[in-house]
Amino acid sequence: MTTQSDFEGALLDANKPVPAGLSDGSGRPAGRRYWVYRNNVAVSLGDALGTGFPAISKLVGPQNFKNLAAIFLRQHPPKSPLMMHYGAEFPAFLEGFEPLKHLGYLGDVARIELAMRQSYHAADATAADPTQLQRLGEAELMTCRMTLAPAVHILRSAWPAASIWAFNMVPGSPKPQAKPEDTLITRPEFDPMPHVLPHGAADFLIALAKGATFEDALKVAQSNAADFDLGATLNLALGHGAISDILS
Amino acid sequence: MLDVRFSDVRLPSGPGVGYKPQHFNDILKNAFPVQWLEIHAENYMGDGGRPLAQLRHLSERFAISVHGVGLSIGGEGRLDPEHLARLKHLVGWLNPASFSEHLAWSTHDSHFYNDLLPLPYTDATLTRVADHIDAVQDAIGRRMLLENPSSYLAFEESTWSETDFLHELTRRTGCGLLLDVNNVFVSAINLGYSPQGYIDDYPLDMVGEIHLGGHDEDTDDHGAPLLIDSHGCEIVDPVWALLDYTLEKSGPKPLLVEWDTDVPDWQTLAAECTRAQAALAKVPA
16 A cells, blocks of 8 residues: 555655555556656746745856755645745745855845735735825824735845845846845735835834834834934835725 | 525536636737636635736636645545635635536645645545545535546556546535546556547546646656646647547537646637637537
8 A cells, every 4th residue: 555655755855765556557666657746746846936036046046046946845845735825934944054154135035025925915905095194183193003004014134135136126226235124015006016114114114013003103213213214104105005094 | 595605607618728817918808719717726815916806807707617726635634624714715705617626635744745646546545535525515515526637657556447436436425527638648648548448438427627738748667658747738639639539428518728837828828729619619519
């Protein structure tokens, strides 16, 4: 009997022998016929990673990416049949991969790609009307709370991760400057876009996402960034549909 | 009162195509001769965004077939309850004309392999697959179609022929069948039996849909032909001939052209569908 444990044993490991009990239909051992399944698994998972992390593929080169994917998919086969979620462990894998230690930013660039994919499939939301804020009195403004749209992601990096992503993916993007960057991913309609956040804006938006009042979020941002620009932050967030509700 | 859970739309006995997002505009402009669309269930299990928006739009104009590729109906473990719930949700809101899945497994010990892996045809497999089909049909509240696999090898322990195995599953569960004639051709060449003989033995009256697709050619350790189901090229003449042979016995059926890798432009797909339509035109209704 060839159980599914027997069958899967050699699926991800080319050094393991073909499981017993499998034939070519006329009594000869299955041999490389089994390899078809092994190859299908490796190719389909490798392709899924390539589709999900195009900037990483560009940064390391397509052949290196294939080799990386081959190692990754053996260590982290999918845990869900939803391939749209495959590769959640890839950023940490890249950071822990010794031969890539000199490219310290890869993990955070991969996090941006992963977040953009999650954003692409996130629930739809109607953007809050920006004029709603203008209609609030000062007291109301300070006590209001804001809900971020489900497609919004905020990522913090010690590297210029968003600029590196853009430099590789958006023609004409400027060369990245060596500085830390916070990234806001928005999806005004269907296409996620990363934006570099001004100082303190990530603190402000993360606080709002956790349920803080406008005033408390503002305090957090100002204590972390003396040059926090509230107007620019609100324009960016409201202008790209990052805020779905203003609750006063 | 009408039961709103069930579509009163059936797949038309005309050409359909596996939907690819890059063809959205072409399809809305002029889908001819395509009459219906098939989607892979798992690609539409996100929470929102473009995939679901496109699907809602398309479902207003076309009968939709939902084709699962991740349920692992042949798996030794129980069906993933979360995945079953997602499927129930999708089938519930979309109310498609058909739901189908594969006689295969893809998940074991919570690892998903993203491939359709083969099963031994034994009494134990039969009982397990029948239980899983019952669970799926209970969850989605409707009959499903089960697709025959492409086989590259055989299990020495098998005691049932594939056609008898499928027939018995329909008898036990009331499910229908999705007949993939390319898979029949691939398996028959690979395992050394007659594809026409397979069709002769196959319960054609249970067929709710037929799949057509392209395959690649390779050889095994002994230089024998080894065909690989790739869905990445045109359908070969012997598979069209097998379709003719099948339709003559079965009468008209919904025909789906599958092209999943190296996806061509819409015109190339439409040309394959025109050929499928011509095959149907030869068959008395």
